[in-house]
Amino acid sequence: MTLTTHGLRKAFGGVVAIDGADVEFRPGQVNALIGPNGSGKTTFFNCVTGMIKPDAGTVVYGDRDLTGRAPHVVARAGVGRTFQLCRVFPRMTALENVLAAVRPGGLLLGLRSAHRRSEQERALSWLTRLGIEHLAGAEARTMSWGQQKLLELAGVLMAEPATILLDEPAGGVNPALLDRIGTLVRELNAEGRTFVIVEHNMDLVMSISDHIVVFDRGRPIAAGPPAEIRADERVLGAYLGV
Amino acid sequence: MPNASDATAAGLRAPGKWLPLGAAGLLIVAIAAFPSLAPNPYILSSGVIVLNWAVLATSWNFVGGFTGYISLGHGALAGLGGYATGLLITKAGIPSFVALLVAALLVAALAVPIGFAALRVRGASFVIVSIALVLILLLVFQSWSSVTGGSRGLVVPRPFPGMLRPEHHRVFFFLYGGLLLLALATWWLLDRSRFGLGLKAIREDEDKAESLGTPTFAYKLTVFVVSAAFTALAGGLYALWFGDLDPVFQFSVLTGSYIVLMALLGGVRNLYGPVLGAIVVGVALEYFKVEFGNSPLHLVTTGLLLGLVVMFMPDGVIPSLGGLVQRLRKGEQSSIREMTAADLAEQRKREREGASS
Ligand SMILES: Nc1ncnc2c1ncn2[C@@H]1O[C@H](COP(=O)(O)OP(=O)(O)O)[C@@H](O)[C@H]1O
Ligand SMILES: [Mg+2]
Numbered sequence: 001m002t003l004t005t006h007g008l009r010k011a012f013g014g015v016v017a018i019d020g021a022d023v024e025f026r027p028g029q030v031n032a033l034i035g036p037n038g039s040g041k042t043t044f045f046n047c048v049t050g051m052i053k054p055d056a057g058t059v060v061y062g063d064r065d066l067t068g069r070a071p072h073v074v075a076r077a078g079v080g081r082t083f084q085l086c087r088v089f090p091r092m093t094a095l096e097n098v099l100a101a102v103r104p105g106g107l108l109l110g111l112r113s114a115h116r117r118s119e120q121e122r123a124l125s126w127l128t129r130l131g132i133e134h135l136a137g138a139e140a141r142t143m144s145w146g147q148q149k150l151l152e153l154a155g156v157l158m159a160e161p162a163t164i165l166l167d168e169p170a171g172g173v174n175p176a177l178l179d180r181i182g183t184l185v186r187e188l189n190a191e192g193r194t195f196v197i198v199e200h201n202m203d204l205v206m207s208i209s210d211h212i213v214v215f216d217r218g219r220p221i222a223a224g225p226p227a228e229i230r231a232d233e234r235v236l237g238a239y240l241g242v
Numbered sequence: 243m244p245n246a247s248d249a250t251a252a253g254l255r256a257p258g259k260w261l262p263l264g265a266a267g268l269l270i271v272a273i274a275a276f277p278s279l280a281p282n283p284y285i286l287s288s289g290v291i292v293l294n295w296a297v298l299a300t301s302w303n304f305v306g307g308f309t310g311y312i313s314l315g316h317g318a319l320a321g322l323g324g325y326a327t328g329l330l331i332t333k334a335g336i337p338s339f340v341a342l343l344v345a346a347l348l349v350a351a352l353a354v355p356i357g358f359a360a361l362r363v364r365g366a367s368f369v370i371v372s373i374a375l376v377l378i379l380l381l382v383f384q385s386w387s388s389v390t391g392g393s394r395g396l397v398v399p400r401p402f403p404g405m406l407r408p409e410h411h412r413v414f415f416f417l418y419g420g421l422l423l424l425a426l427a428t429w430w431l432l433d434r435s436r437f438g439l440g441l442k443a444i445r446e447d448e449d450k451a452e453s454l455g456t457p458t459f460a461y462k463l464t465v466f467v468v469s470a471a472f473t474a475l476a477g478g479l480y481a482l483w484f485g486d487l488d489p490v491f492q493f494s495v496l497t498g499s500y501i502v503l504m505a506l507l508g509g510v511r512n513l514y515g516p517v518l519g520a521i522v523v524g525v526a527l528e529y530f531k532v533e534f535g536n537s538p539l540h541l542v543t544t545g546l547l548l549g550l551v552v553m554f555m556p557d558g559v560i561p562s563l564g565g566l567v568q569r570l571r572k573g574e575q576s577s578i579r580e581m582t583a584a585d586l587a588e589q590r591k592r593e594r595e596g597a598s599s
Binding site for chain 1: 431432434435436437438439440442443446447449450451452453454455456457458459
């Protein structure tokens with residue numbers, strides 16, 4: 001489903017973080033959202049996922065208007081996300097972290113055991129897929145930064161979102177892990193998941209994305225396939241801080 | 243690849259079945275035996291008071307333990323349960339134990355708007371809102387004296403008029419024991435449920451829980467209502483047992499502080515933590531009452547103890563003792579093997595090589 005925003009705006013006091021952004025992210029693709037520090041990428045994610053209410057504008061996912069809806073509504077609509085400063089439940093084990101993404105329907109369903117075998121197997125298979133199954137019993141706070149980033153992603157995937165927003169997935173991870181994350185995004189995309197990735201590592205962005213949106217001062221200044229963006233003068237200008 | 247049963251052992255610290263069941267057995271035996279072992283009616287009545295604390299602390303732990311929201315207002319919910327029970331009997335002529343149940347339902351219903359307002363704020367703000375609730379109710383019940391009896395108090399008729407004192411205490415000791423077991427069973431059920439996992443996710447990181455699809459506000463409100471209902475049952479039972487209610491004691495911030503101290507001291511992550519804390523603090527309170535009467539010393543000691551517990555035993559005594567036992571038993575060996583990124587890379591490499599050869 002297409003994720004679009006129209007005239008999205010958000011100011012913090014005098015600082016206009018998002019300044020009337022019209023953006024379209026394409027279904028089935030790996031989309032990237034790039035731009036200099038402070039250009040409003042994280043705030044954009046927060047507005048889209050309901051963590052922050054925008055001052056103006058709309059967020060539409062497929063045929064649903066998600067503007068200003070609570071984060072759990074957005075999540076249940078099929079839009080999952082990770083955080084720039086990776087967030088896991090520190091005092092839960094890795095397996096519990098992933099299981100916590102299971103969404104009980106009603107209260108009666110919620111009274112069922114969290115230890116149910118089928119759910120555990122599904123959670124464990126995500127941990128396995130991300131290569132951290134050996135840490136299933138470890139508390140998240142004892143894990144390394146890279147492991148926590150993988151764990152956060154496993155949790156998001158457990159909820160089976162059709163669209164996944166990643167805020168700097170390669171931030172602070174070593175080159176080996178960087179490769180793995182790139183490959184993983186490609187594989188998950190091949191299975192039908194849509195991605196929107198905020199990322200500063202241009203090698204990664206250029207190698208995995210189909211469509212790139214460039215932000216500067218809270219609004220898009222360019223959009224297109226990697227080859228086009230690489231050659232765009234406005235983009236170079238924004239990055240060089242002209 | 244590990245299978246799900248390995249994961250059950252490793253990934254979910256399912257509290258296990260046997261330890262909680264064994265402890266439940268012990269608790270049942272202790273409750274059954276105490277009245278016959280109590281040397282005099284005074285000790286027996288102290289037992290009733292301690293069990294009342296145990297129910298209150300366990301009820302509080304539905305909110306405090308699962309979601310991490312620290313309420314100092316639970317004393318007032320118990321007070322509401324007490325007054326509602328008393329008023330339903332005296333003004334509406336409803337039989338005692340029917341009144342008790344109806345009162346709990348009424349307080350649960352009232353907990354919806356209270357929770358709706360209070361659970362919008364987190365952390366210290368929530369604590370302050372919960373204190374405000376106590377103070378507002380104190381004012382209301384003191385000044386609305388035509389209904390509540392005001393400072394003169396409300397006399398609640400005994401449910402068993404002809405019964406002698408020791409027998410009266412004994413019956414209520416068992417009633418409280420039953421209520422405690424019901425509260426513990428409910429907490430245990432939630433603890434292992436998906437709903438409970440969602441609540442614990444709120445305790446860890448509320449925004450993150452939301453972003454994973456948990457309707458956090460509805461979850462908090464639901465568990466607050468459950469907690470209020472159990473708290474009101476304890477308060478109502480107290481009204482039937484004690485027979486006299488005074489707003490100053492029913493709507494006191496001190497009551498809420500004791501409850502918090504008990505739960506934190508025993509450990510909020512453990513089913514039996516609040517019970518243990520209630521026994522330790524409850525017995526100490528009874529002892530101090532005999533030795534020193536009601537003095538400001540209580541307040542100072544409670545504050546001091548709360549500070550010490552929060553600073554040195556944030557998880558309460560049960561995990562602290564458990565950790566000690568585990569260290570003694572296992573020596574230096576840590577329970578979970580941690581892997582560094584280098585270990586991980588090495589292992590992956592070996593796996594790849596293993597697969598290709
Ligand atoms: N919660 C906040 N309060 C105040 N200012 C904020 C807040 N979040 C972001 N900003 C400001 O909004 C602008 C955009 O920030 P951000 O969205 O984090 O950018 P990016 O993710 O592209 O680096 C920055 O100037 C930042 O200082
Ligand atoms: Mg950012």
